[in-house]
Amino acid sequence: MESILFLAHTEADGTLAKSALETLGAARTLAAALPGATLIAGLAGAQLQPAAGQIAGCGATRFLGATGPDFGFPRYGSDVAAAEAIARAAAATLVVAPATSRWNRALAGAAQRLAGRIDAHVTGVAVANGQPSASRWYYRQRMEGTLTRTARPWILLLEPGCAPPWAGAPGQPDIEVVPVALTAAHRRTTVTGVKAPPADEQTIRPDARLLFVAGAGWTKKQPDGQAHAIEAERLILEFLRRTQASLGSTKSLVDLSGEGQAVLSCLSHLNQVGQTGSTPRHPKGLATCCHGEEPHTVGWRFIPERRAINLNPSCGWAQGKADVLYVADAFAVLRRVNELLAARG
Numbered sequence: 001m002e003s004i005l006f007l008a009h010t011e012a013d014g015t016l017a018k019s020a021l022e023t024l025g026a027a028r029t030l031a032a033a034l035p036g037a038t039l040i041a042g043l044a045g046a047q048l049q050p051a052a053g054q055i056a057g058c059g060a061t062r063f064l065g066a067t068g069p070d071f072g073f074p075r076y077g078s079d080v081a082a083a084e085a086i087a088r089a090a091a092a093t094l095v096v097a098p099a100t101s102r103w104n105r106a107l108a109g110a111a112q113r114l115a116g117r118i119d120a121h122v123t124g125v126a127v128a129n130g131q132p133s134a135s136r137w138y139y140r141q142r143m144e145g146t147l148t149r150t151a152r153p154w155i156l157l158l159e160p161g162c163a164p165p166w167a168g169a170p171g172q173p174d175i176e177v178v179p180v181a182l183t184a185a186h187r188r189t190t191v192t193g194v195k196a197p198p199a200d201e202q203t204i205r206p207d208a209r210l211l212f213v214a215g216a217g218w219t220k221k222q223p224d225g226q227a228h229a230i231e232a233e234r235l236i237l238e239f240l241r242r243t244q245a246s247l248g249s250t251k252s253l254v255d256l257s258g259e260g261q262a263v264l265s266c267l268s269h270l271n272q273v274g275q276t277g278s279t280p281r282h283p284k285g286l287a288t289c290c291h292g293e294e295p296h297t298v299g300w301r302f303i304p305e306r307r308a309i310n311l312n313p314s315c316g317w318a319q320g321k322a323d324v325l326y327v328a329d330a331f332a333v334l335r336r337v338n339e340l341l342a343a344r345g
């Protein structure tokens with residue numbers, strides 16, 4: 001019989017993030033489908049009551065926690081020790097955890113210490129023939145594989161956006177504090193602060209409803225014989241500010257900076273979508289000034305509704321892969337769209 005541990009870390013305010021609640025939903029699916037399985041909640045954080053209260057009604061039989069100032073920030077040494085201690089206290093055979101940067105870094109080490117196995121980038125869990133299975137994509141999201149393992153404990157890191165977040169009645173469950181013996185070596189790293197761009201400069205927004213992909217056409221010579229990169233940047237940033245869309249880019253556009261050409265300063269390689277970039281999950285996508293296969297196929301692999309703006313009516317990828325192709329000047333379209341958005345207030 002499986003002992004399923006939902007393992008999450010809290011956010012700065014002590015609550016659980018959406019990705020953790022999605023993972024809890026997946027852990028509950030496994031617990032419901034595996035005969036005799038138990039569900040245990042394991043939490044790590046500076047304070048645990050807000051998070052435990054949030055998921056009080058999730059059906060967990062126990063709430064285990066590693067708590068204290070040492071667990072209030074991401075640090076490999078203390079995180080791996082906390083995960084190991086909680087998994088041992090739960091006698092976990094399956095550990096389902098959100099694929100946050102914090103857990104992605106620490107849980108492989110926990111698997112090693114527990115003599116278990118780990119699979120990252122999991123996009124779904126299921127039960128077939130009484131056995132739990134995990135699915136994930138291979139070869140840059142072109143092939144989906146389903147795998148099972150006999151080794152236990154088996155740790156699964158679930159990607160965000162792959163399951164509906166669990167929601168239920170709050171409460172005040174009792175938390176069993178799990179002792180974690182930390183030595184000076186665990187505490188060798190000290191987090192002194194976080195440097196991040198202001199929220200309105202942050203252009204990658206995984207939860208946005210729209211992914212706006214900018215292609216190299218934004219920096220190319222336009223019908224007047226001139227490039228208009230500064231205006232392009234202004235139009236794109238205004239559009240992003242008004243819609244709170246997430247900004248993706250083609251490889252050609254981010255690579256231009258290395259060639260000393262006019263570029264959009266708001267872009268970095270982190271914005272790149274495609275085979276050698278990311279494959280984000282947003283309900284809608286709008287590709288602008290893109291010709292390539294990448295933005296229209298691989299980068300959009302998980303975007304259900306896709307539109308493109310291109311001057312070239314023969315752009316084969318836009319015709320073949322976009323649901324709607326606007327044959328138009330993206331500068332003119334965005335200027336007008338921004339006006340309409342401004343008028344809406």
Ligand SMILES: Cc1cc2nc3c(=O)[nH]c(=O)nc-3n(C[C@H](O)[C@H](O)[C@H](O)COP(=O)(O)OP(=O)(O)OC[C@H]3O[C@@H](n4cnc5c(N)ncnc54)[C@H](O)[C@@H]3O)c2cc1C
Nearest residue numbers: 215216217250251274275276277289290291292294311330
């Ligand atoms: C191994 C490998 C990996 C790769 N990985 C990636 C990847 O991860 N991501 C990626 O993006 N690419 C990747 N590429 C490159 C990819 O195949 C394409 O070359 C690239 O995506 C093309 O970029 P683009 O569409 O921005 O630029 P272009 O091909 O230069 O297209 C510009 C487009 O803008 C249009 N345009 C110009 N002005 C306007 C205007 N005013 N209004 C509307 N449209 C306008 C033009 O008609 C044209 O269609 C990879 C290539 C290789 C070989």
